[in-house]
């Protein structure tokens with residue numbers, strides 16, 4: 192190639208964003224062409240750098256979908272709560288009550304107490320959100336989820352609950368529920384979240400755990416007395432809801 196001003200011969204040159212390539216470094220063809228033509232080995236889809244992109248895409252999808260949700264409360268509880276269980280009816284009332292207060296309701300999108308809270312929210316005409324998790328068996332989001340996202344990665348999903356909720360209402364549940372409860376309390380204890388009410392519904396179910404926290408964990412100096420004030424215990428839906436009144 193000849194320089195128009197000096198007449199000197201210029202080397203072959205290619206610009207790729209901020210990169211400048213010359214002479215033998217100039218690649219033939221276009222980037223699209225290389226992308227579409229090459230198949231090559233596929234093992235890279237199982238590597239950590241590729242997973243990082245998938246993780247990133249979950250945060251992008253989650254933030255993008257939930258950023259404009261408005262005030263919301265997450266309701267947790269057992270996937271195994273049956274529709275004829277009193278806790279199912281209670282979770283449904285919680286979902287409805289939160290909507291009446293002006294909140295969207297976020298659950299794990301599964302069956303049981305999650306379904307009940309979504310049902311209450313959706314039937315009350317509110318925003319019913321399910322943040323599901325990919326499971327080894329086919330499950331899908333419960334039918335009362337009106338905005339649903341299914342995550343591959345637990346930690347990306349858990350970030351969404353905390354980031355987009357004003358607090359948590361926790362119904363009786365197993366390991367999944369306990370994990371969610373203790374994560375919330377730990378985030379408050381370590382000042383990752385501020386002003387984040389956590390309400391436990393069901394005194395008969397939770398009392399044993401709270402007694403153990405007081406009599407063993409506190410007595411042994413593993414928590415301080417103020418840590419026991421990080422959650423509220425009640426059987427009464429209205430009392431549970433009173434922690435989430437919007438000013």
Ligand SMILES: C/C(=C\CNc1ncnc2c1ncn2[C@@H]1O[C@H](COP(=O)(O)O)[C@@H](O)[C@H]1O)CO
Nearest residue numbers: 267268269270271299300301364365366367368
């Ligand atoms: C075990 C069964 C279904 C599991 N399906 C779930 N779908 C969505 N979210 C779930 C599921 N299981 C647990 N979670 C999360 O943990 C909490 C409930 O866990 P628990 O151990 O049942 O208490 C819940 O809040 C979800 O966020 C069979 O039906």
